[in-house]
Amino acid sequence: MALVYDHGQTGIALLIIAGVLVLSIAAFAVAWRMHSFRISDEAVEVRNGVLFRHNRQARLDRIQSIHITRPFFARLFGAAKIELSVAGQDAKVDLAYLGSGQVDELRREILRRASGVQAPGSPGGSTSSRDVADEATAQPGLVNRRLQELLAPELDPAEAMAESVVKITPLRLIGSLVLSEFTVFLLLVVAALIVSSSWVHHAFILVLLLPSLLGSLGFYVRRFTKSARYSIAATPDGVRIGFGLLTTSNDTLPPGRIHAIEVTQPLLWRPFGWWMIRINRAGHASSHGSASQHHTLLLPVGRQADVDKVLGLLLPGLTGAETQHLVVAGLSASHGAGFTGAPGRAIVLRPFSWRRTGYATTADAVLLRSGFFWRRLMVVPLARMQSLHVAQGPVRRMLGLAALHFITIAGPVRASLGVIDRGLAVAAFESLSAAAIVAAAADSSHRWAAATVLPARRTGRHV
Numbered sequence: 001m002a003l004v005y006d007h008g009q010t011g012i013a014l015l016i017i018a019g020v021l022v023l024s025i026a027a028f029a030v031a032w033r034m035h036s037f038r039i040s041d042e043a044v045e046v047r048n049g050v051l052f053r054h055n056r057q058a059r060l061d062r063i064q065s066i067h068i069t070r071p072f073f074a075r076l077f078g079a080a081k082i083e084l085s086v087a088g089q090d091a092k093v094d095l096a097y098l099g100s101g102q103v104d105e106l107r108r109e110i111l112r113r114a115s116g117v118q119a120p121g122s123p124g125g126s127t128s129s130r131d132v133a134d135e136a137t138a139q140p141g142l143v144n145r146r147l148q149e150l151l152a153p154e155l156d157p158a159e160a161m162a163e164s165v166v167k168i169t170p171l172r173l174i175g176s177l178v179l180s181e182f183t184v185f186l187l188l189v190v191a192a193l194i195v196s197s198s199w200v201h202h203a204f205i206l207v208l209l210l211p212s213l214l215g216s217l218g219f220y221v222r223r224f225t226k227s228a229r230y231s232i233a234a235t236p237d238g239v240r241i242g243f244g245l246l247t248t249s250n251d252t253l254p255p256g257r258i259h260a261i262e263v264t265q266p267l268l269w270r271p272f273g274w275w276m277i278r279i280n281r282a283g284h285a286s287s288h289g290s291a292s293q294h295h296t297l298l299l300p301v302g303r304q305a306d307v308d309k310v311l312g313l314l315l316p317g318l319t320g321a322e323t324q325h326l327v328v329a330g331l332s333a334s335h336g337a338g339f340t341g342a343p344g345r346a347i348v349l350r351p352f353s354w355r356r357t358g359y360a361t362t363a364d365a366v367l368l369r370s371g372f373f374w375r376r377l378m379v380v381p382l383a384r385m386q387s388l389h390v391a392q393g394p395v396r397r398m399l400g401l402a403a404l405h406f407i408t409i410a411g412p413v414r415a416s417l418g419v420i421d422r423g424l425a426v427a428a429f430e431s432l433s434a435a436a437i438v439a440a441a442a443d444s445s446h447r448w449a450a451a452t453v454l455p456a457r458r459t460g461r462h463v
Contacts, residue, residue, distance in 0.1 A: 027050075030050055031048070031049075031050055034047075034048060034049065034050055035047070035048040035096075036048075037095055039109065039110060039113065040113075041060070041113055042059065042060060043057045043058060043059045043060060044057065044058045044060070044063075044084055044093060044110060045057045045058075046058075046093050046094070046095060056093050057093070058084045058086045058092075058093040059086065060110070060113055060114040061114065062086045062087045063084055063085070063086055063110070063114050063254065064085045064086060064087055064253070064254075064257045064281055064282045065085045065251050065252060065253050065254070065257060065281065065295075066082060066083070066084055066085070066107050066110060066111065066251070066252045067082070067083040067084075067085060067249065067250070067251050067252075067295075068080055068081070068082055068083075068103050068104075068107065068249065068250050068251075068252075069081045069083065069247065069248075069249045070100060070244075070247065070248045070249070071247045072246040072247050074097055074100075075100065075247075075248070078099060078100045078101065079097035079098065079099065079100060080097065080098055080099075080100045080103045081094065081095065081096040081097055081098070082094070082095040082096070082098065082103055082106065082107065083095075084110070085281075085282075085295075086282075087282035107237065107252060108237055111237040111238065111252065111254060114254060115254070159233075159235050159236075159240070164233050164234035164309065164313060165231060165232070165233040166231065166232045166233070166299070166302060166306045166309050166310060167230070167231045168227070168230045168231075168299075168300060168301060168302065170228065172274070172301055173224060173227055173228065173230070173300065173301060174224065175272070175274075175301075176269065176274060176300065176301035177220055177223055177224065179266075179268040179269060179272075180266075180268075181266065182216075182219065184268075186212070186216050189212060190209065190212075193209055224245075225244070225245040225246060225247075226243065226244060226245075227243055227300045228243070228244065228245040229242065229243060229244060229245060229248070230242070230243040230299075230300060231243075232298065232299065232309075232310055232313065233313075234313050235252070237252050237254070238252045238253050238254040238255060239252070239253045239313050239314065240252050240253075241253070241298060251295070253281070254445075255445045256381075256383070256384075256443065256445020257281055257282065257445075258279050258280070258281060258314050258315070258381065258384070259279075259280040259281060259282065259380075259381070259384040259408040259409050259411070260279065260280040260378065260379070260380050260381075260384070260406075260408045260409075260411065260413040260415050261277065261278075261279050261280075261298075261311065261314060261315075261378065261379040261380075261413065262277070262278045262279070262376060262377070262378050262379075262412070262413040262415075263275050263276070263277050263307055263311075263330075263331065263376070263377040263378075263379075264276050264277075264278070264371075264374060264375065264376050264377075265331075265374070265375040265376075266374055267373045267374065269301070270375075273303050273304060274301050274302065274303065275299070275301070275302055275303070275304065275306075275307050275331070276297070276299060276300060276301060276302075277297075277298045277299035277302070277307065277310055277311075278296050278297055278298060278411075278412045278413055279296055279298050279314075279411070279413065280296070280408050280409055280410070280411030280412065280413045281295065281296065281409075281411065282409055296411060296412050298310060298314075304328075304331060304332075307327075307331065308324070308327065311327060311379070315364070315365055315379065315381060317362055317363055317364045317365060318362070318365070318379070322362075323362045325337075325338060326338050326339070326360050326362065326367055327367070327377070329360075329369075330360070330367050330369045330377035331375070331377055332375075333356075333369075334355055334356060335355040335356060335358075338360050339358035339359060339360045339367075339369055340358050340359055340360065340420075340424060340428075341355065341356075341357060341358035342354050342355075342357045342358060342401075342417075342419045342420055342421065343400075343401075343421050345399050345400065345401070346399070346401055346419035346420075348395075348399060349395065349396070349399070349401070349418065349419050350418060350419050352372035352373065353370055353371055353372035354419060356369055356370060356371060356372060356375070357369065357370045357417060357418065357419055357420070358417070358420075359404070359417060359420070359428065361431075361432070361435070364381060364382055364383065364439060365379050365380060365381050365382060366379070366380050366382065366385075366406065366432060367379050368380070368406070368415055368416070368417055370417065370418070378406075378413060378415045380406045380408060380415045381439075382432070382435050382436045382438075382439035382440075383436070383439040383440050383442075383443040383445070384408060385406055385407070385408060385432075385436045386407045386408055386409070387407040388404070388405070388406060388407065388428075388429050388432055388433050388436070389404075389405040389406075389407060390402050390403070390404055390405075390425050390426065390429050391403040391405065392422065396419070396422075400421065400422050401419050401420065401421065401422060402420055402421075402422045402425035402426075403416065403417065403418055403419065403420070403425075404416060404417045404420055404425050404428060404429070
């Protein structure tokens with residue numbers, strides 16, 4: 001900059017910077033105007049690109065969820081992004097950015113067509129992100145509407161049944177972060193550094209300790225801001241999961257999109273009765289790490305009553321009196337209580353958890369119980385089970401035991417029983433395999449409302 005100023009070329013430099021900004025804005029505007037999408041009765045098609053045109057389609061019968069993200073700065077301008085998650089690896093279609101006031105209506109329209117509801121006079125049309133955004137900004141009271149959008153709750157109370165809503169209090173969320181494995185690991189590292197300070201220079205300890213503490217603080221802040229305002233509820237469009245403090249997000253899961261469920265309780269959470277729920281779902285089957293955490297973490301922390309509600313939302317068959325007893329037993333019972341358990345000789349391989357290890361079946365799912373220090377209850381819908389695997393190594397063969405693995409799509413939930421009687425494993429393999437075939441043949445969740453006919457909707461525009 002000093003060289004430019006000394007040569008008297010400040011004006012030229014400012015012109016170059018202004019030209020680059022103008023070209024960047026112009027390129028963004030052109031790309032925005034070339035972004036369009038079309039919704040038909042079979043698929044959602046997105047076209048974008050200026051020099052190189054891209055065309056992506058999401059079949060309605062393969063849509064696994066609809067994810068709406070409102071980044072903080074996009075919220076200031078009334079914009080939002082829709083992500084259609086489709087079964088398959090990296091199979092998603094993005095619509096960015098649309099008017100924040102239109103994304104919910106667009107989601108309802110996509111889910112309505114995906115459900116198979118027949119609405120007379122609703123042919124598929126096409127529109128562009130420019131058209132939707134222009135409509136959002138053409139209405140009066142722009143500033144008031146932006147303030148209402150920023151201050152409004154993530155989940156509109158009118159969209160969900162009050163008795164189905166599960167929320168997480170900030171105090172419980174903070175407590176779950178403090179009593180996490182990360183905190184234990186951090187304390188062990190700090191203790192090791194303090195102990196080693198007797199033969200290592202204090203300045204070197206400070207250099208190692210300070211970045212770790214700052215990084216840990218950032219981890220806690222990120223986890224809290226992403227999980228704050230977490231809520232799960234049943235809506236007419238499916239199970240709705242909302243979260244986020246500054247950048248808000250919400251997921252809508254249509255019926256039948258859950259492939260496996262895992263309810264876990266770390267040892268430090270047991271005195272408070274807290275549980276965590278994770279799921280396997282198509283579309284994020286190969287995702288790992290924190291980037292996909294909020295796509296598979298359904299309940300960061302909740303009490304047993306919250307777990308009962310969430311499981312009832314995901315699998316309505318678990319809300320009956322008999323199945324409710326099995327859920328309670330799977331969470332807290334030490335043995336028996338309707339579960340087929342492991343024999344006493346399994347103590348050789350599972351000295352602490354062999355009594356809790358077992359399985360139970362319902363009309364549409366199988367429940368697996370395991371863990372002593374880290375309690376687990378896994379639920380696999382029979383219609384989503386891909387295969388069943390019985391394994392027996394030399395030690396298990398000598399003890400008359402076997403391992404039973406329930407194969408679903410890849411994800412954080414690995415449904416398996418490490419020890420079970422060999423004869424029971426063979427019987428479970430035969431009975432559950434036959435039940436899974438029957439359940440899959442009767443499954444119609446890809447068109448969960450095909451028999452419903454809606455009246456024609458009065459609107460001045462087709463999306």
